[in-house]
Amino acid sequence: MKILVTTPELRFPIKLIFPIGVLRSRWIWRIALKYTDDDQKQDIMMYSGMIAESVDVLEKYVRNNGHFNLVEVEAKDGTRVVIRI
């Protein structure tokens, strides 16, 4: 997964790259739970399973159809965020 952030203030875009497979890791979700408020822990536990399941679907989709932009956000001030799978 690539996260690309461009803003009018920055001369160069910010690029973050990490494998989406890590979202399957229980270790990642344990860290997320550690830094989550108690009232949101239930949500995290519920969504972690669904997100891990969706990672399988996304990987299969990329294998069959190539990479795609999962999310694109463009603010009025010119800031643009793209999450590319």
Next chain:
Amino acid sequence: MESFGARLAELRREHNLTQNDIADRLNISAQAVSKWENDLTSPDIDTLLKLADIFNISTDELLGKNKIEPVYLPTEQRKDINQLVFRIIVDSVDGDRVRINLPMAAVKIFVNNDSVKVFSGNKALENIDFNQIFALVEQGVIGELVSVDSADGDHVRILVESI
């Protein structure tokens, strides 16, 4: 219906192309592409055909015609769920634009829990029944299935398209 310029800019970004990339392929200036995207001028018919080739779509789709009407597909013409993409397009009243593209198979995982709304955090999506949309798709309806304006002026469109 969105303008030709907005549609062209959207397609260009979807394909991760710059205005220069398009200009190079058409052997024209990047300024000409910029003028099209800002709806100051329009390309001629020959160029429209070349643009459609670049994006691998029909000229109807390039002009935004095919995506508007929902269509019912009989059983034998329906695509597998893995061949469908769920697009959420939000144009907020303050000028922000959000585009979410999800493989339909991934939507299926979340749809029973209304999690699409939770993840988006967008108020305009609160009253949209994603279960109903998914049921429509399962019955063979694709195309633009939702086009609504929220109370605060955001315009939301939901499309289901085949790959």
